[in-house]
């Protein structure tokens with residue numbers, strides 16, 4: 001009888017630790033990085049003006065250092081209204097979607113990682 005109790009106890013512990021939903025909940029989402037998450041969004045939305053390789057001659061945002069330095073100003077400008085002075089993307093008539101701006105914000109919150 002005692003053996004069965006001990007066995008039940010062990011099995012219960014093993015199952016408790018194997019519960020997949022518990023594991024997923026414990027793993028935090030990976031942090032965003034410039035190379036993995038931000039670069040493509042910038043390439044898609046700030047082109048060509050800020051991408052020298054695409055003929056842009058405004059401040060280059062195809063490099064980590066400039067984006068890291070300017071991230072607050074980039075976010076501020078994307079959140080202006082299209083009719084406001086300084087709004088980015090320049091001359092566009094609509095703001096970028098919240099989900100796009102959210103990538104910039106999450107990257108900042110995650111600590112401005114390069115890779």
Ligand code: HEC
Nearest residue numbers: 045046047048049058059070073074077086088089090091
């Ligand atoms: C159609 C061209 C164009 C696009 C697209 C564009 N920009 Fe700009 N950007 C400009 C111009 C022109 C200026 C300089 C005038 C000004 O400062 O408002 C500028 C300036 C800036 C500055 C100030 C840079 C400095 O020298 O301090 C920031 C920040 C900026 N843009 C962010 C962005 C971001 C972020 C995107 C993409 C989401 C973007 N821009 C897309 C044309 C563009």
